[in-house]
Amino acid sequence: MIGEIEIVKAKITDVKKIIEIEEKSYKDPWPRDVFIIDYMFNSSSDYFVAKSHGKVLGFIGLWYEGEKLHIINVAVDPESRGQGVGTMLLEFAINLGVQKGFDLVYLEARKSNVIAQNLYKKLGFKEVEELKAYYQDGENGIRMEKILRSKSDDNFRNRNFL
Numbered sequence: 001m002i003g004e005i006e007i008v009k010a011k012i013t014d015v016k017k018i019i020e021i022e023e024k025s026y027k028d029p030w031p032r033d034v035f036i037i038d039y040m041f042n043s044s045s046d047y048f049v050a051k052s053h054g055k056v057l058g059f060i061g062l063w064y065e066g067e068k069l070h071i072i073n074v075a076v077d078p079e080s081r082g083q084g085v086g087t088m089l090l091e092f093a094i095n096l097g098v099q100k101g102f103d104l105v106y107l108e109a110r111k112s113n114v115i116a117q118n119l120y121k122k123l124g125f126k127e128v129e130e131l132k133a134y135y136q137d138g139e140n141g142i143r144m145e146k147i148l149r150s151k152s153d154d155n156f157r158n159r160n161f162l
């Protein structure tokens with residue numbers, strides 16, 4: 001059983017564990033230097049980790065793209081899967097997107113990655129596009145999005161001077 005979990009901004013000392021989880025999670029992981037460069041030098045990205053008793057259980061990577069929040073990566077250590085950590089990371093990103101006023105949050109998943117797609121659907125993401133040969137091995141991707149703010153919200157805000 002996992003103890004209490006907190007989601008916090010990843011520190012430089014967490015990056016080694018993030019890379020380890022990445023490499024355990026994907027057959028085509030991001031190269032290590034790409035991770036480090038994105039973490040250190042991309043001012044439009046943020047990484048958050050789920051921690052229990054100081055141990056990193058999973059992470060989520062976000063890119064801020066104008067009105068859109070892009071979940072660029074989410075992975076949980078294989079030992080800690082199936083216990084709600086992925087859900088917590090996604091819910092954290094959705095709440096952050098709402099707080100920061102993004103119109104929508106989106107992501108891509110391999111067509112074969114039914115587990116991830118189930119998680120996203122559970123949290124209200126809808127499939128919007130199939131991306132032909134999106135991955136290096138030729139597999140198609142599925143783009144999914146969740147609307148966070150509608151035009152009517154803006155009208156409401158304007159009318160009520162919120």
Ligand SMILES: CC(C)(COP(=O)(O)OP(=O)(O)OC[C@H]1O[C@@H](n2cnc3c(N)ncnc32)[C@H](O)[C@@H]1OP(=O)(O)O)[C@@H](O)C(=O)NCCC(=O)NCCS
Pocket residue numbers: 025026074075076077080081082083084085086087088108109110113114115116118119122
């Ligand atoms: C996808 C991933 C992040 C989910 O993390 P997790 O901590 O195991 O997820 P949770 O325990 O919060 O489960 C969330 C939902 O995922 C789905 N899910 C999880 N395990 C599943 C399984 N074995 N079979 C089917 N669906 C599953 C379910 O919809 C589940 O919701 P439920 O528990 O209410 O049924 C994790 O499996 C992972 O790291 N996979 C490898 C990396 C990856 O594929 N990332 C996504 C790239 S698009």
